[in-house]
Amino acid sequence: MVEPVLEIRDLRKNFGALKVTDGVNLDLRPGEIHALIGPNGAGKSTLIHQISGSIRQDSGTIRFLGQDMAGLGMAARASLGLGRSFQISSLAPEFSALRNVMLAVQARQGPSFRFFRPVMADKSLTDPAMAMLERVGLAARSNLPAAELSHGERRQLEIAIALALGSKAFLFDEPMAGMGPEGSRSLTKFLGGLRREAPILLVEHDMDAVFALADRISVLVYGRIIASGKVDDIRNDPEVRRAYLGEAA
Amino acid sequence: MAAREPTVNTLLALLLMAVPLVALAIGEPFYITLATRIAILALAAVGLNIALGLGGLVSFGHAAFFGLGGYVAAILATHAFNGEPLFLGIPGTTSMPVIWFVAIAICALIALPIGAISLRTAGVYFIMITLAFAQMIYYFAISWPAYGGEDGLSLYVRNSLPLVNTAKPLPFFLVCYALLMLALALFWLIRGSRFGAALQAARQNATRLSAVGIAPFNINLAAFVMSAMMTGLAGALFADLNRFASPSMLSWHMSGELIVLIILGGKGRLFGPVAGAMLYVFFEYALGGITERWQFFLGLILLGVVLFARGGLLGLLAGKVQHG
Ligand SMILES: Nc1ncnc2c1ncn2[C@@H]1O[C@H](COP(=O)(O)OP(=O)(O)O)[C@@H](O)[C@H]1O
Ligand SMILES: [Mg+2]
Numbered sequence: 001m002v003e004p005v006l007e008i009r010d011l012r013k014n015f016g017a018l019k020v021t022d023g024v025n026l027d028l029r030p031g032e033i034h035a036l037i038g039p040n041g042a043g044k045s046t047l048i049h050q051i052s053g054s055i056r057q058d059s060g061t062i063r064f065l066g067q068d069m070a071g072l073g074m075a076a077r078a079s080l081g082l083g084r085s086f087q088i089s090s091l092a093p094e095f096s097a098l099r100n101v102m103l104a105v106q107a108r109q110g111p112s113f114r115f116f117r118p119v120m121a122d123k124s125l126t127d128p129a130m131a132m133l134e135r136v137g138l139a140a141r142s143n144l145p146a147a148e149l150s151h152g153e154r155r156q157l158e159i160a161i162a163l164a165l166g167s168k169a170f171l172f173d174e175p176m177a178g179m180g181p182e183g184s185r186s187l188t189k190f191l192g193g194l195r196r197e198a199p200i201l202l203v204e205h206d207m208d209a210v211f212a213l214a215d216r217i218s219v220l221v222y223g224r225i226i227a228s229g230k231v232d233d234i235r236n237d238p239e240v241r242r243a244y245l246g247e248a249a
Numbered sequence: 250m251a252a253r254e255p256t257v258n259t260l261l262a263l264l265l266m267a268v269p270l271v272a273l274a275i276g277e278p279f280y281i282t283l284a285t286r287i288a289i290l291a292l293a294a295v296g297l298n299i300a301l302g303l304g305g306l307v308s309f310g311h312a313a314f315f316g317l318g319g320y321v322a323a324i325l326a327t328h329a330f331n332g333e334p335l336f337l338g339i340p341g342t343t344s345m346p347v348i349w350f351v352a353i354a355i356c357a358l359i360a361l362p363i364g365a366i367s368l369r370t371a372g373v374y375f376i377m378i379t380l381a382f383a384q385m386i387y388y389f390a391i392s393w394p395a396y397g398g399e400d401g402l403s404l405y406v407r408n409s410l411p412l413v414n415t416a417k418p419l420p421f422f423l424v425c426y427a428l429l430m431l432a433l434a435l436f437w438l439i440r441g442s443r444f445g446a447a448l449q450a451a452r453q454n455a456t457r458l459s460a461v462g463i464a465p466f467n468i469n470l471a472a473f474v475m476s477a478m479m480t481g482l483a484g485a486l487f488a489d490l491n492r493f494a495s496p497s498m499l500s501w502h503m504s505g506e507l508i509v510l511i512i513l514g515g516k517g518r519l520f521g522p523v524a525g526a527m528l529y530v531f532f533e534y535a536l537g538g539i540t541e542r543w544q545f546f547l548g549l550i551l552l553g554v555v556l557f558a559r560g561g562l563l564g565l566l567a568g569k570v571q572h573g
Contacts, residue, residue, distance in 0.1 A: 054456065079462035090460065092453040094572055095446075103450055104461040106443050112463055113471065118441040125443075145572070165461060 003066065004029050005169045005199050006051070011060035013043075013050060013223075020046045021057065022223035026201075028169055033191065033200045035210045038220035039243075044203045045087050047220070048173050051201070052084045053077040065168060079107065083167025087174045087203075089154035093147035097138055097157050100146055101129035104164035132160040136190070151178035156187070163197075170200040176209055188212055211235070219243070254567035258520040262430070265291075265523065269422045281418035282490070283534060287526045288425040289486045294510040294522030295432045296479025301508065302517030303440060304472045305452030306368075309504050310379030313386045314360060314477040316499030318352040318484025320390065323402040323494035325351065330405055345410040345424075348485050356481030357474050359386075364473035368466055380501055387499040401495040408489055415489070425486050429523070432479055437519055439475070448472050480507070509547075513554055515563030517570065524562040 004027035013021035020043040028034050036044055049055040051062055053074035062069040069077055078084075091100050102125045106112060109124070119125050133139045136156040141149060146157060155175050162170055175191070176184045188209045191200060195215075204210050210217065211231055218228040219240050227233075227240045234240055265284060272280035293315050300306040325348050328334065328341025335341060342348065367378045391399045407415045415421045439445045450458045451465040458465050488494040497503065506529070514525025532550070536543035558565050 052460070054459070073464065074456075074459035075462050075464040078460055084460060086456075086460075090454055090457050092450045092457050094453055094570070095450065096572060099446065099572065100457075103446060103458070103463070106446065107462040112443045112447040112468065114443040115445075116438050116442055118438075119443055119446050120441065161461060 002030055005065060006201065007063040009061045011050065011062065012058050013046060014058055019223045021050065024225055026218055026225065028199045028201050030199055031195055032215040033195050033202055033213045035202045035204060035214035035217045036220055037204065037210060037217060042220045043223045044220055045173055048084065048171050048203060052082055052171055078165065081166065081168030082171065083162030083165045084171040085155065085158035085162060085173060085175055089158055091146040091154060091157060094145055096143050096145055097133060097149065098129055098142040100157055101132050101160050101164050102126065104161045105129050108166055129164060132164045135163060136160045152180065152183045155179065168198050170198055172200060173203045174205060176204055176206045184209060257563065257567045261520050261523050265527065266426065269419055273419060278418050281422050283530060285422045285425050285490055287530045288422065288429045289483050289490060290510060290530065291523045291526035292429045292432050293480045293483035294507050294525060295436050296476045296483065297507045298511055298517065298522050299436060299439065300473050300476035301511055302521065303445060303448045303452065304469055306469060306473060307376050308379045309376045309501065310383030311480050311507050312499050312501060312503035313383035314356045314480040315484035315503055317356055317359060318481035319488035319494040319498045320396065320402065321352040321355055322348045322408060322485040322488040323404055324396055326404045326408055327402060343408045345408045348408055349482055352481045352485040353478045356477045360474045360477030364470045368469050368473065383499065383504055384501060387496060390499055391496045399496060401493055404488065404492040407492060428482065433519060509551060512551065513561055515561030518563040521561055521563050528562060
């Protein structure tokens with residue numbers, strides 16, 4: 001079997017008495033979209049936070065490209081190639097869309113302790129950043145401050161940033177949320193192609209998108225993965241229907 | 250609209266330059282001293298503006314660096330005069346460039362641990378911990394009789410610079426003015442650079458910066474140290490202006506004054522500290538001549554700025570910040 005890009009073993013995290021992550025095992029293989037679904041409050045975002053390093057797990061291991069992530073902060077994991085988007089967009093609000101992406105380009109090029117050369121005149125930053133905005137369809141909005149973009153556009157911008165990082169795995173937390181049907185459709189198409197660049201762990205509520213995109217699905221309920229497998233197996237799993245899909249239908 | 254800020258900046262720079270020339274023409278050298286005071290306070294605030302304006306790091310302890318710079322100038326000069334070595338046989342000096350270098354280096358050395366510890370916290374805790382460090386240095390200075398204790402430390406004559414007669418008001422003003430312009434050029438370069446981009450992103454959203462792989466702590470620490478170095482240089486000049494290093498340079502009032510300058514002028518703006526220092530010294534002088542309670546009126550003005558003109562004087566004159 002191919003080595004997974006991302007490998008999570010027996011991950012546990014409590015918030016007080018709440019077992020928000022309760023013995024999760026999960027992996028992400030090259031070339032795939034692995035969808036993580038589950039009801040609100042199941043602990044999906046908290047799992048993404050632990051993988052990206054913004055929250056520390058209580059126990060268990062996270063391995064990325066074969067390396068144990070223990071002791072590495074968010075910035076270190078990002079520079080190793082873990083690119084993420086946030087459920088609630090997290091951008092530099094005063095900076096233009098372009099400058100938000102340029103930040104990722106500059107991070108990828110090495111340390112930021114360079115004090116003199118103006119970034120706006122640096123084609124090695126602006127050109128790749130613009131190219132990424134073009135890929136996600138935001139080129140026309142490149143000069144707008146992130147704060148003035150629509151919900152959906154902010155989502156696209158976060159994805160452009162993750163692309164600019166040259167990520168080796170993507171963690172996307174509900175990228176479709178707040179997008180109209182048109183936006184969801186075009187993003188679905190885009191993500192479908194993106195898996196060839198790097199595998200995607202996709203948290204998503206939009207079931208049309210999930211069934212259209214996912215190679216595998218895992219279902220998280222109260223911090224536990226109650227089922228994991230191919231799309232059809234999950235669709236027909238009685239426990240999943242009861243715990244999640246039944247409720248959503 | 251975007252083009253207005255450079256014009257405003259140029260006018261402010263020319264205005265500050267004009268004051269001593271006019272003062273000389275009308276035979277009122279006192280105004281040269283006032284202009285010098287503006288230039289030095291502005292220089293100190295340009296330093297703080299790196300941390301506070303670009304990085305959003307509200308240091309309430311920058312008096313520590315301002316005072317350290319001042320004491321470096323006074324202590325080195327004292328040893329040069331009495332001929333006693335400092336320690337390990339190192340002699341004192343009255344050479345400004347050497348004093349500047351030492352002041353900047355010492356501020357960097359001291360800002361490094363203060364910043365490394367303070368930056369573990371954020372928000373109001375950061376404000377308090379920087380204040381605490383500065384107060385520690387303040388009490389250390391007033392309890393050290395060898396260097397004047399509570400009385401401060403006088404300089405017999407102004408320190409010297411090759412080819413410049415620093416004892417005369419105008420040449421000394423020009424030295425301070427030139428250093429201010431140099432600091433402004435540095436601030437401008439830093440703000441537009443990769444480092445500046447990361448620093449401003451850290452202020453807007455530290456999580457975003459981490460998510461692209463840049464650790465905000467390292468960026469903020471570097472900014473804090475650079476900021477302290479500039480403010481320290483200003484302190485050395487201030488001691489030379491007054492021929493006196495006073496413990497009040499180290500006190501929390503001074504830290505507050507520097508923050509007030511920046512808020513008056515416009516936080517994060519290139520010429521914010523210059524505009525702020527001009528306003529501040531003007532009020533201090535104009536209102537101070539009328540009433541002892543000028544700081545009360547300054548307080549009112551500050552309140553007005555915070556409530557109605559968030560961008561300070563530069564915000565009023567040049568509009569909102571342009572981020573390119
Ligand atoms: N920092 C936190 N402290 C305490 N409880 C939290 C924290 N973050 C999330 N939770 C709780 O953990 C549970 C899972 O949240 P989350 O991971 O956001 O779920 P999901 O993304 O699946 O909707 C929720 O009950 C939420 O209230
Ligand atoms: Mg969530």
